[in-house]
Ligand code: ADP
C-alpha cells in the first residue's frame with residue numbers, strides 16, 4: 329500500500345499547486361466559508377490550508393489518509409454525474425506519502441479535535457488537540473523523499489505562479505467564500521466572501537479591470553450562464569484572461585472560448601482576449617469532466633446548441649452596454 333500511495337502520488341501530486349488545488353477542493357466540499365492559505369518558497373517548504381468547514385470526526389481522521397477509503401464515488405455511473413469536487417479518495421494518502429503532513433481537525437464547536445502527523449506515509453503522532461471547528465492542514469517539505477520529482481520543480485517564482493493561478497480560479501469560482509493567500513509573509517489575495525463576483529475580480533485583477541466588466545446572465549432550457557465579461561478596453565494577450573467554470577469547477581474548453589471570442593469579433597483587436605469569468609450551469613449528464621485526468625478538459629453533449637447560446641448571451645451583454653469602439 330505504501331508503494332501504491334507513492335505511485336498514486338505521481339498522478340495526483342505533480343507540484344505544490346496540485347496539492348493546493350486538492351486541499352481547497354476538500355475545504356469547499358466541507359462547506360467552508362473561510363479558507364486561509366499560507367505558503368513558503370513556492371509551497372515546497374510549506375503549504376498550510378485552514379478552513380472552517382465540517383471537519384473530520386476524530387475516529388475518521390486516520391481513515392481519511394488511507395487510499396480509496398473515502399472515495400465519494402459509489403458506482404461507476406457516478407463518474408459521469410459528479411456533484412462534489414473530490415471523487416477519488418486519493419489526494420490525502422498521496423500527499424502524505426510524499427511530504428510531512430500535520431492535520432488538526434474538529435467536527436464540532438467543542439474546541440476539541442484531533443491531530444495526526446504523517447511523514448512519508450507513516451503515522452508519527454496521533455492525539456487529541458485543541459481546535460476550532462474545521463480543518464487545518466500543514467504540508468511541509470513536499471517531495472522530500474522523492475528526489476526525482478523534486479528535481480523537476482522549477483524556481484520559487486514559477487511554483488508561486490502556479491499556486492496563484494489555483495488561488496485565483498478557486499476564489500473566482502466561489503465569491504461566497506472568503507479566501508486569503510499569503511506567500512513568504514506577504515498577503516497576495518484577500519476576498520470578502522460576500523458573494524459579489526466583481527469584488528473578487530477586483531481583488532484578483534484590480535479595481536479598474538473590475539469596473540470595465542459587464543454582467544452576463546442568461547437562461548436556456550439546458551444551460552444557464554452567469555458572470556462578468558470585459559468591455560473591449562480590458563483585454564489581455566493571454567488566454568488565461570478567460571476563467572471558465574462549469575458547474576462550479578474550473579475547466580478549459582474551446583467550445584466556450586470560441587463563441588465568446590466570436591461575439592467580440594468586431595470589437596476585439598487581433599490576438600487579444602477579453603477578461604472574463606464565465607460560470608455555466610447544466611445538468612451533470614450534459615458534461616463529461618473525465619476527458620482529462622487533471623479534470624481540466626471537458627466535453628459537452630449538444631455542443632452546437634451550447635456554442636450558439638454562449639455567443640448570443642455574450643452579444644446581448646455587450647450590446648446592452650451600447651459600447652462604441654474608439655477608432
Ligand atoms: P476525496 O476528496 O476524493 O474524498 P481526499 O483524499 O481528498 O479524497 O480526502 C479524503 C476525505 O477526507 C474526504 O472525503 C473528506 O471526508 C475528508 N477531508 C479531507 N479534507 C477535508 C476538509 N478540509 N474538511 C473536511 N473533511 C475533509
Ligand code: MG
Nearest residue numbers: 350354414419
Ligand atoms: Mg479531495
